[in-house]
Amino acid sequence: MTAPHIFDRALALKPSGIRAGHSTGMTSADYWNMIGPFGGTTAAVVLQSVLQHPDLLGTPIALTVNYAAAIEAGAFDVQATAVRTNRSTQHWTVEITQAGAGGAPHVTTTATVVTAARRETWGANDLPMPTVPAPAAVKRISIGPTGVAWTNQYEMRPISGKIPATWDGGGDHSESLIWLRDADPRPLDFTSLASLSDMFYPRVWLRRARHVPAGTVSITTYFHVGPAELAAVGTGYLLGRAVGQQFHNGFFDQAAQLWSEAGLLLATSNQIVYFKE
Amino acid sequence: MTAPHIFDRALALKPSGIRAGHSTGMTSADYWNMIGPFGGTTAAVVLQSVLQHPDLLGTPIALTVNYAAAIEAGAFDVQATAVRTNRSTQHWTVEITQAGAGGAPHVTTTATVVTAARRETWGANDLPMPTVPAPAAVKRISIGPTGVAWTNQYEMRPISGKIPATWDGGGDHSESLIWLRDADPRPLDFTSLASLSDMFYPRVWLRRARHVPAGTVSITTYFHVGPAELAAVGTGYLLGRAVGQQFHNGFFDQAAQLWSEAGLLLATSNQIVYFKE
Numbered sequence: 001m002t003a004p005h006i007f008d009r010a011l012a013l014k015p016s017g018i019r020a021g022h023s024t025g026m027t028s029a030d031y032w033n034m035i036g037p038f039g040g041t042t043a044a045v046v047l048q049s050v051l052q053h054p055d056l057l058g059t060p061i062a063l064t065v066n067y068a069a070a071i072e073a074g075a076f077d078v079q080a081t082a083v084r085t086n087r088s089t090q091h092w093t094v095e096i097t098q099a100g101a102g103g104a105p106h107v108t109t110t111a112t113v114v115t116a117a118r119r120e121t122w123g124a125n126d127l128p129m130p131t132v133p134a135p136a137a138v139k140r141i142s143i144g145p146t147g148v149a150w151t152n153q154y155e156m157r158p159i160s161g162k163i164p165a166t167w168d169g170g171g172d173h174s175e176s177l178i179w180l181r182d183a184d185p186r187p188l189d190f191t192s193l194a195s196l197s198d199m200f201y202p203r204v205w206l207r208r209a210r211h212v213p214a215g216t217v218s219i220t221t222y223f224h225v226g227p228a229e230l231a232a233v234g235t236g237y238l239l240g241r242a243v244g245q246q247f248h249n250g251f252f253d254q255a256a257q258l259w260s261e262a263g264l265l266l267a268t269s270n271q272i273v274y275f276k277e
Numbered sequence: 278m279t280a281p282h283i284f285d286r287a288l289a290l291k292p293s294g295i296r297a298g299h300s301t302g303m304t305s306a307d308y309w310n311m312i313g314p315f316g317g318t319t320a321a322v323v324l325q326s327v328l329q330h331p332d333l334l335g336t337p338i339a340l341t342v343n344y345a346a347a348i349e350a351g352a353f354d355v356q357a358t359a360v361r362t363n364r365s366t367q368h369w370t371v372e373i374t375q376a377g378a379g380g381a382p383h384v385t386t387t388a389t390v391v392t393a394a395r396r397e398t399w400g401a402n403d404l405p406m407p408t409v410p411a412p413a414a415v416k417r418i419s420i421g422p423t424g425v426a427w428t429n430q431y432e433m434r435p436i437s438g439k440i441p442a443t444w445d446g447g448g449d450h451s452e453s454l455i456w457l458r459d460a461d462p463r464p465l466d467f468t469s470l471a472s473l474s475d476m477f478y479p480r481v482w483l484r485r486a487r488h489v490p491a492g493t494v495s496i497t498t499y500f501h502v503g504p505a506e507l508a509a510v511g512t513g514y515l516l517g518r519a520v521g522q523q524f525h526n527g528f529f530d531q532a533a534q535l536w537s538e539a540g541l542l543l544a545t546s547n548q549i550v551y552f553k554e
Contacts, residue, residue, distance in 0.1 A: 026422045061496040061528055062549045064341040066389050068361035068368040083372075083384045084345035088527075089494060089551070093387055094372070095360075107360045110370055112343050112387050114495055118526040121554055124484060126451045128523040149394040207401060215365060218339045218391055220497040222530045222549045224523040225530070245404040245534075246501040246542040249337055249395040250365075253499045253545055255532070257522075265523040268530055270547050272339045272391070272499045274366070277398055 003185045006030045006153065007195070010041050011048045013078055021080040027035040027073050030179050031150040035169070036070035038150035039216045040195035046094045047110040047194045049080040055092040056082075058117035059227065060190045065219040067191055069108045072098060077105065080113075088234045089116040117178070118226055130258040135179040135237045141277050152196045154199060157237075163201055164209040171209035172242030174254070176200060185235040188266075191225060196238060197269035203244030204275045212277050217251070219271035225264065233260045250274060282463045283307040283430065284472070287318050288325045290355055296358040300331050304350050306441040308427040315427035316493045317472035323371045324471045326357040333359075334367040335394035336504065337467045341497040346385045349375060354382065356391075366393040378535035395503055404545070406536040409436050412456040412514045429478060432460045434514075440478055441486040448486035451521030451531070453477060462512040465543075467500060470507070473515060473535055474498040474546035480521030480531045482551045488554050494528070496548040502541065510537045527551060 004012075010028035031041040043065045050056060077097045084091040096109035132138075137155040161176030180196060198221075202214035226274040256269040281289075285307035308318040318340045327333060354374045361368040373386035409415075414436040438453030457473060475498075479491035519533040533546040 002514070038392070062343075063408075064389060064495070066339075066368050066391060069363070083387055086346070088514075091343050091384075107471060110360055110368055110389050112341060112389060114343060116528065116551075119528050121525075121552065122485065123523075123525045124511070124521075125523055126480075126484070126520060158541075203403075207403070208399065217393075218341070218389070218497075220495075220547065221343060222523075222528075224525045224530070226526065243403060244401075245545050246400075246402055246499075247402045248398075248501045249503065250398050251393065251395070251499075251501075253501070255545075266545070268522050268532075270497065270545070273341055274393075275398065276365070 004185060007182065007186055007192060009193055011044055013045065013049055013052060021049070023049060023078050024075055025078060026075055027071060029149060030153060033148050033150055039067060040198035041150065042067070042071065042096070042109055042201050043198055043219060043221070044195040045078065045096070045192040046109065047113065047191050048090050049078040049094055050113045051190065052114065053080050053082065056115060057085055058115045059215040060223045062112065062220065062222050063111070063117045063194055064218065065111045066218045067111060068110055069106065069214055071096065071108045080111055080132065089114060124229055125265050127257060127265055129263045130177060130241060131238055132177055133237060135261065138179055153180050153183050161206055163205065167211045168209050171207045172202040174207040176206065176242050178240045179237045180239050180240050181235060187235055188233045189231070193223065193258065193267050194221055197238065197267055198257060198271070200240065200242035200254065202273050202275065204240065205253055206246060207247065212275050214273055214275040217273050217274050218251070219269060221267055221269040223267055225266050229264060229266070233266070237261045238266065282461060284459065284463055286470060287322055288468055289290050290322065290326055291540055293414070298326070299516045300326060300355050302353055302355060303488060304348060304353065306426060307430060309378045309426055310425050314346060316496065318427065318476035319344070319348065319386060320466040320475055320496060320498070322355065322373070323386065324390065324468050325452055326355040326371055327369050327390045327392065328467065330357050330359065333363055333392060335392045337390065338393045339391040339497065339499050340388070340471055341495065342353070342386060342388045343495045344493055345387055346383065347480045348373065348385045366391060402542050404534060406516055406540045407454060407518060408547040409454055409516060412538065415456055430460050432458050438483055440482065444488045445486050450482040451484040453515045453519050454481065456514045457517050458514050460514060464512055465510045467509050470500065470535065470544050472497055472518065474533060475548065477517065477519035477531065477533055479550050479552065480519065481524060481529055484521055488513065489552050491550055491552040495550050496546060498544055498546040500544055502543050506541060506543070515543065
């Protein structure tokens, strides 16, 4: 018997039986960030709570996660609610709560999810994969760029827009291209795709070559594939691209895309990030 | 005494006194779309419910609106809840409900909003305004492109990517550029910026030159300005750009940006849209 992948352990949610869609989980030391879990893991936990709900219709289309408060190490509660089920789409709200020091639970995370039963239609891609060297031709970085636990769980082969080697204020753009996959191979699924969508370091660090405090406030990811396309990716690499758009008075947004190595655009994601100074 | 602008009438929410953040509104015939209110107006109503809440902290940063069900003509209820208030950010959930035929209320719209007290910081723009002719040099279209009520409430001067004149299946791209403002001049504010973010017609129509059924499922808008920058725009034109990214099995996403005529990126927005065939 094989031990479960650490990502699956981080996503393990136990239905409480208290009410439909309510479950409990535990933060993962493996995916720890500076002062809380890696936001990608939290997004994946949100999605997992919907995916394991007995009333689920279809597959994920859209996921918005708002990081309202840091999640402390330990147990948390997740409530997934199917607010509206249409013929082919389903609308969910999700909340993660934690008991505070005084025992009164508080909300750490709000989220909405849309799932849908997709039907085969015409399709097209208007955001083609950039031309880049193959993964094997790009050097793997041996440790994550920020020295926190979660970055060790991903194999990263940055092509351009690497994290600045020196914080000298010399930045002049905000675009990164990188090959990515789980360090311990795990077939791609919706939860890992959700997590990978949040794995680009804050664009302000690149743009300014200054290591200012920054943290995601809200992320929205759109899924452009079904289970068959995910299965075709398997444990293969994804090409990730992230770029900043507007930086203004304490917040900036960054747009991200994830393509399969074969060039299929799997997910597009946007986030708004707090920064200081 | 001047009559209120029709947009302000569409946004008029009356606190019910039933509980904090609960109010009632009425759909607007002026902003009617095919089978419900224009989604931009609904997004603006969501934002308005937060902006008029007595506990509001700061100004809007992020807005996600999920269109769970069509809103029928008539009265609706809005509940805005401040889920978490931090030192400088505030997290909101918003729900619009309507009484059904049988009188049982159902959710038509779920939403999350982040507001924040911004502080002056370094800033930059990495998504410059495209070079286009000035508004006066671009012909105004005399009626809205889709022949529904709401399009008459906007002055539209499309530069490129106009709605196809014939549905001949000859499309080959999904990008539109257009000068926009309220047809009846109204100084720009956060609610009208939210509404304008949703005013681009479905990219699938342009991409395919086919008039297939399509409708927004979820929209996320990030606000990159404060009241002073909005005041500087006043009743001026905004340059809007929208482009499709991935079209696959019944859904596509479109990215949109809105710049002031002076070239300031005011808002970036993304939506995921259902389409048929």
